[in-house]
Amino acid sequence: MTDLEKLLGEYRLVLGLEIHLHLKTKTKMFCYCDAKIYDSAPNSHTCPVCLGLPGALPIPNFEAVRKTQLLGLALGCSLNEHTRFDRKHYSYPDLPKGYQISQYQQPFCESGFIELSSGQKADIERIHLEEDTAKSMHKVDKTLIDFNKSGMPLVEIVTKPTFKTIDDAVEFSKRIQDAIRILGIADGDMEKGQMRLEANISLRTTEMEREGKIPTYKVEIKNINSFKFMEKAVKAEIIRQRGLLENGSQPIQENRGYDEDKNLTISQRGKEDAHDYRYFPEPDIPPMVFDEDYFEQLREELPELPSKIKTRLVSEYSLSVKNADFLTKGQGLELLNRFEELCSNNLEPEKVANLLINKQEYRELSSQDFIKKMQETNSKSIDSADLDEIIKSVVQENSGVVSQYKLGKISVIEFLVGQVMKKSKGTADALVVRDLLIGRLK
Numbered sequence: 001m002t003d004l005e006k007l008l009g010e011y012r013l014v015l016g017l018e019i020h021l022h023l024k025t026k027t028k029m030f031c032y033c034d035a036k037i038y039d040s041a042p043n044s045h046t047c048p049v050c051l052g053l054p055g056a057l058p059i060p061n062f063e064a065v066r067k068t069q070l071l072g073l074a075l076g077c078s079l080n081e082h083t084r085f086d087r088k089h090y091s092y093p094d095l096p097k098g099y100q101i102s103q104y105q106q107p108f109c110e111s112g113f114i115e116l117s118s119g120q121k122a123d124i125e126r127i128h129l130e131e132d133t134a135k136s137m138h139k140v141d142k143t144l145i146d147f148n149k150s151g152m153p154l155v156e157i158v159t160k161p162t163f164k165t166i167d168d169a170v171e172f173s174k175r176i177q178d179a180i181r182i183l184g185i186a187d188g189d190m191e192k193g194q195m196r197l198e199a200n201i202s203l204r205t206t207e208m209e210r211e212g213k214i215p216t217y218k219v220e221i222k223n224i225n226s227f228k229f230m231e232k233a234v235k236a237e238i239i240r241q242r243g244l245l246e247n248g249s250q251p252i253q254e255n256r257g258y259d260e261d262k263n264l265t266i267s268q269r270g271k272e273d274a275h276d277y278r279y280f281p282e283p284d285i286p287p288m289v290f291d292e293d294y295f296e297q298l299r300e301e302l303p304e305l306p307s308k309i310k311t312r313l314v315s316e317y318s319l320s321v322k323n324a325d326f327l328t329k330g331q332g333l334e335l336l337n338r339f340e341e342l343c344s345n346n347l348e349p350e351k352v353a354n355l356l357i358n359k360q361e362y363r364e365l366s367s368q369d370f371i372k373k374m375q376e377t378n379s380k381s382i383d384s385a386d387l388d389e390i391i392k393s394v395v396q397e398n399s400g401v402v403s404q405y406k407l408g409k410i411s412v413i414e415f416l417v418g419q420v421m422k423k424s425k426g427t428a429d430a431l432v433v434r435d436l437l438i439g440r441l442k
């Protein structure tokens with residue numbers, strides 16, 4: 001039984017995500033203010049439009065529109081030919097004009113998906129574009145507002161209540177981060193607030209799950225700024241909702257925040273329904289119409305995405321699936337171009353990948369130096385019969401550690417790898433040694 005199943009008891013998790021991303025554009029969403037706002041002095045990037053002054057007219061940033069549509073294509077969405085912006089009304093100090101320009105009925109992109117490594121398909125409901133609000137900083141006796149963030153182009157990806165585990169939701173978010181970086185449309189740095197998550201959580205019985213029924217309530221956890229934070233917040237909320245359900249009461253629909261110190265979620269406000277926002281078409285921006293020729297151009301522009309690259313690395317370079325996987329997600333993506341460039345010099349791809357992935361010092365070398373160093377090391381590298389001999393002796397000399405390993409303490413393998421590396425005076429490849437050891441200890 002997994003930790004999550006223990007937490008859930010008789011219940012099953014229903015989880016959906018809203019992911020907000022700052023797009024990387026030259027200017028803000030509806031004005032010409034410079035969008036490089038990070039680390040700049042408060043209120044240094046503002047104008048009448050993004051300050052929300054009366055009478056200021058918004059002009060949509062087409063670069064942001066195009067980047068949103070590219071993201072939609074990358075995530076398998078259909079792109080709408082007819083779209084428009086809407087006003088979403090609510091009152092908050094960081095939104096002085098009393099409404100946010102967003103999209104409601106005709107977003108740019110609808111119904112996409114990502115296939116996750118668990119085999120689950122994560123369904124995306126929509127992707128729309130809006131303006132970000134300003135930032136409030138609460139002090140003891142006052143609230144200060146910085147308008148630099150106000151009017152930043154903000155993409156929102158809304159999933160269906162599609163995730164059954166927290167791991168799937170985290171993987172989905174990481175895959176989005178990889179996709180936006182490959183597309184070059186956003187950086188998704190969570191520490192800078194360029195990527196923010198909200199999680200919609202409810203619990204249902206196994207019977208409801210079988211019948212495909214979704215609970216009538218959902219609780220939204222706001223302002224999630226790291227994957228670790230998401231995991232902790234969702235777990236805390238599961239415990240709270242399960243407690244209520246087991247006592248026969250129904251959790252109410254609301255927004256909650258997560259208090260990391262207390263490991264509890266705390267009620268913030270009742271969750272609005274769409275009609276509370278009194279959406280209506282933004283009268284200052286005409287509806288937009290796109291044709292098939294334009295969509296075809298976008299499709300041609302779409303770069304190769306991680307899942308495709310992974311398949312190609314295995315077929316084109318005969319790379320191991322493990323290394324292909326590493327080079328097509330997270331930090332590994334930063335090594336991908338380097339890998340392909342080096343392989344064009346007729347080097348052995350698997351070796352190049354191992355060096356780039358495992359040896360920091362190789363990453364900084366020029367291609368010429370890389371090739372030189374690789375050839376030098378190759379000539380020094382150990383003969384496989386000698387290596388077998390060393391492995392055999394290390395296994396014999398460390399029978400205590402070996403039996404711990406066989407009893408399930410897998411981590412001690414690293415100790416054995418270390419011993420072999422020592423005896424081979426560093427001429428063996430640690431990954432190869434680990435595989436050989438695992439094979440021998442089976």
Ligand SMILES: [Zn+2]
Nearest residue numbers: 031033047050
């Ligand atoms: Zn502005």
